[in-house]
Every structure is written in structure tokens, then in C-alpha cells.
Amino acid sequence: MSRLTLTKTAEILLSKDNILVLCHRYPDGDTIGSAFALCRALRKLGKKANVMCGDIFPSVYSYIYSDFEQLDMKESFIVAVDVADKSLLGILEKPYGGKVDLCIDHHGSNGFYAKDTYVDASSASTGEIIWSLLPKLGVEADKDIANAIYTAISTDTGCFKYSNTTAKTFRTAAKLVDIGADVAKINTLMFDTMSMGRLKLERAALDSMRFYCGGKIASIALTAQMFEESGASEGDLEGLSSLARKVEGVIVGVFVRDTGAGYKISVRTHQPANACEICKQFGGGGHNAAAGGFIKAHSIDEAVDMVINAAAKHIGEEYVG
Ligand SMILES: [Mn+2]
Structure with a gap:
């Protein structure tokens, strides 16, 4: 039940393999974007990693996960992203609730249910934390990672409108644009399209x-x-x-x-x-x-x-x- 620094969080991830990344139920842009960004980053390091969620991902996010193949893998390390409490794992609470090794989150109300936790309540989204984690993992973000993190950040800030939006949020977004994040396409899908x-x-x-x-x-x-x-x-x-x-x-x-x-x-x-x-x-x-x-x-x-x-x-x- 210890609270980690970001450097220690990276060190732990670097020392593990066969990593399963869990999202919260009723998945939103932040938990989905953070999970796929982290998972892709871990794979870039040559590790095996998968994403899992108790609920089906809304199809509006398909550009994040459609070309992502789940690996044949027996997980040995469990990470939860943007999951403030183990009950938020939904149907995954039973199999994984007591087994989360690492939780990366930005909720001040985090219940510290994981073995180790990195929580930064000043961060507008978990996606921003994943972005800060990348250089510590030694991973350079590609376009897929940029799109996933941009989705996480833009959705949790209501497209940079909410009071949680900071200068760092904009600086991070600017770097994501540099990498090639499809800002107009994602914003249209997230904020200007209605079924x-x-x-x-x-x-x-x-x-x-x-x-x-x-x-x-x-x-x-x-x-x-x-x-x-x-x-x-x-x-x-x-x-x-x-x-x-x-x-x-x-x-x-x-x-x-x-x-x-x-x-x-x-x-x-x-x-x-x-x-x-x-x-x-x-x-x-x-x-x-x-x-x-x-x-x-x-x-x-x-x-x-x-x-x-x-x-x-x-x-x-x-x-x-
Ligand atoms: Mn969030």
C-alpha cells in the first residue's frame, strides 16, 4: 500500500513483463486512452502487454483500439489506470480487485487498493501522467500513442474547457500535435458528433x-x-x-x-x-x-x-x- 514517485513507477514497470492494463467500468476517453498508450509503450520496450476492461469499449473510440491485437499472454503484473477504487473495475473486480500491483491515477479520492499507487490529483487526466511517464520509461511516443493520450486529455478536460485544465495540459497537447495527433478528427468525434x-x-x-x-x-x-x-x-x-x-x-x-x-x-x-x-x-x-x-x-x-x-x-x- 505504498505511494510511489513517477520515477519509481517507471522503474517498477521496467522490471516487469506480461503486464495486464485494466480500465474502469463505463470506460471513458481517459481510461481507454491511458491504457492503450501505456500498453503500446510497454510493447515498444519489447514487453508483452494487454488491455482489459469489464465493459465493452464504446465504438466512438475504435480508432484507438481497432488495429490493436491482444497477445497470447499469461499476466504476471496487473496495472490499473484511472481506476480510483477497485469497485470501479466492474465485473473485473472479482478476478482482479485484490490483485492490482500498480495503480496510476489522478483522482484525489483514490482508495489505495493497489499494492503500489502513483496518484497525482493535480493532473487533469491520467493521460497526462502517462505522457510524463514515457520519457522515464525511455519510450518515444508515436502517432498511435499521441492519439490515445490526446483523447484522454481532451475528454477529461471537456476539450480544454474545465477548471482542471492547466498550462501543462496545453503544453502536453502541443507536443502531441507535434507528434501528429489527429486533433481535428478526434475533436469532431468526441465533441461535435451525436448519434x-x-x-x-x-x-x-x-x-x-x-x-x-x-x-x-x-x-x-x-x-x-x-x-x-x-x-x-x-x-x-x-x-x-x-x-x-x-x-x-x-x-x-x-x-x-x-x-x-x-x-x-x-x-x-x-x-x-x-x-x-x-x-x-x-x-x-x-x-x-x-x-x-x-x-x-x-x-x-x-x-x-x-x-x-x-x-x-x-x-x-x-x-x-
Ligand atoms: Mn480520468
């Missing part, structure tokens, strides 16, 4: 929006039926949780989704509200402006009510549900 399912899902989500505490808090409640009827896929959910926070005056945007196996909550905040503090009350976590968790409730209305209550208390407002 018909997503359109229907977004329409339903907007219809469900409710406001509380004089408009400082807003909620979106997505039922299993709404999801079903939209024809959307899991990947179409990306960014949906940020919609409520976009409304003028809203400092806490609450997104609750009935997954069929419990209620997934996502909270997005503007300062001074802190999303992580709100989600912690339900055993969740994340970042100051974006956090999430799961809650048990009898109905989606009850689940929304619980989070709105916590959010109202958090910002010092009165809420009577």
Missing part, C-alpha cells in the same frame, strides 16, 4: 430537468425506460451529466440514472460547491468539480431527493423535498 440515440436521450434528459433552491441546483433523472426507448448505447451517456450545470445560475448539477442495478449519480459543480464532498456522503468520490457514486433507493425520485438534499445542505440552502 440519433444520443439526440433522443438528450431530449429526454432535458425534459426531466428540475430546479431547486432558487435555481442553484438542477437535476436530471434518467430512467431505464428513457434509456431503452432512446435506442442509445452506454457511450452515448458521456457528458450528459454536465448538462444541468450549463444552465445559468446552477452551481450543482445532479444526474441520476437508473442502471437497472441501482442508481448511478453524477454531480457536476461550479465553485464554491464541491462535487466530491457531496458524493462522499453516498460512498462515492471524484474531483472537486466532477464526482460520482452509487446509491441505494426505492425509486429514482427518492434517489434524486437524497442527492438534492445533500447538495442543498452542502451549499447552505434550505430544501424540503
Whole structure:
């Protein structure tokens, strides 16, 4: 359960082979981009390495993984990237949750479930950490690695818009462009393309929006039926949780989704509200402006009510549900 420096992290990786890199469930651009970038870097060193995720990768990311062949390999070292807690491994928690040798992450709420952990909460994405790791591994990034890391960074910063974006984020992105990252193509895919399912899902989500505490808090409640009827896929959910926070005056945007196996909550905040503090009350976590968790409730209305209550208390407002 020790906390590593980046140099030590590189040293450990250099001393291992047959490395399995794990992503978190509901995989996003950061966990996918970080995993494939790291895996490709390890292979460049002549090592055997594979990527695994408990859920299917959304097809929008296929340019990262489509020409990537899984190797015949018996893993002897397990790395998790962007996975703050072992429960986030999803169906991989059972086989691998207690066996993660190394976790590389940027969540301040990291649960230190791995044998060794490198966590940098000031980093906007795990992708940025992988980028800093490359020279320590002695690996020069190629175009595939650049595209994977660019995806990780751009998606976790909302295309360089969120408050986690730093000068280092832009400097890293600039170097990725130098290497040949397909910036326009990736940005169009990630931020300017909508499937018909997503359109229907977004329409339903907007219809469900409710406001509380004089408009400082807003909620979106997505039922299993709404999801079903939209024809959307899991990947179409990306960014949906940020919609409520976009409304003028809203400092806490609450997104609750009935997954069929419990209620997934996502909270997005503007300062001074802190999303992580709100989600912690339900055993969740994340970042100051974006956090999430799961809650048990009898109905989606009850689940929304619980989070709105916590959010109202958090910002010092009165809420009577
Ligand atoms: Mn991330």
C-alpha cells in the first residue's frame, strides 16, 4: 500500500513483463486512452502487454483500439489506470480487485487498493501522467500513442474547457500535435458528433430537468425506460451529466440514472460547491468539480431527493423535498 514517485513507477514497470492494463467500468476517453498508450509503450520496450476492461469499449473510440491485437499472454503484473477504487473495475473486480500491483491515477479520492499507487490529483487526466511517464520509461511516443493520450486529455478536460485544465495540459497537447495527433478528427468525434440515440436521450434528459433552491441546483433523472426507448448505447451517456450545470445560475448539477442495478449519480459543480464532498456522503468520490457514486433507493425520485438534499445542505440552502 505504498505511494510511489513517477520515477519509481517507471522503474517498477521496467522490471516487469506480461503486464495486464485494466480500465474502469463505463470506460471513458481517459481510461481507454491511458491504457492503450501505456500498453503500446510497454510493447515498444519489447514487453508483452494487454488491455482489459469489464465493459465493452464504446465504438466512438475504435480508432484507438481497432488495429490493436491482444497477445497470447499469461499476466504476471496487473496495472490499473484511472481506476480510483477497485469497485470501479466492474465485473473485473472479482478476478482482479485484490490483485492490482500498480495503480496510476489522478483522482484525489483514490482508495489505495493497489499494492503500489502513483496518484497525482493535480493532473487533469491520467493521460497526462502517462505522457510524463514515457520519457522515464525511455519510450518515444508515436502517432498511435499521441492519439490515445490526446483523447484522454481532451475528454477529461471537456476539450480544454474545465477548471482542471492547466498550462501543462496545453503544453502536453502541443507536443502531441507535434507528434501528429489527429486533433481535428478526434475533436469532431468526441465533441461535435451525436448519434440519433444520443439526440433522443438528450431530449429526454432535458425534459426531466428540475430546479431547486432558487435555481442553484438542477437535476436530471434518467430512467431505464428513457434509456431503452432512446435506442442509445452506454457511450452515448458521456457528458450528459454536465448538462444541468450549463444552465445559468446552477452551481450543482445532479444526474441520476437508473442502471437497472441501482442508481448511478453524477454531480457536476461550479465553485464554491464541491462535487466530491457531496458524493462522499453516498460512498462515492471524484474531483472537486466532477464526482460520482452509487446509491441505494426505492425509486429514482427518492434517489434524486437524497442527492438534492445533500447538495442543498452542502451549499447552505434550505430544501424540503
Ligand atoms: Mn480520468
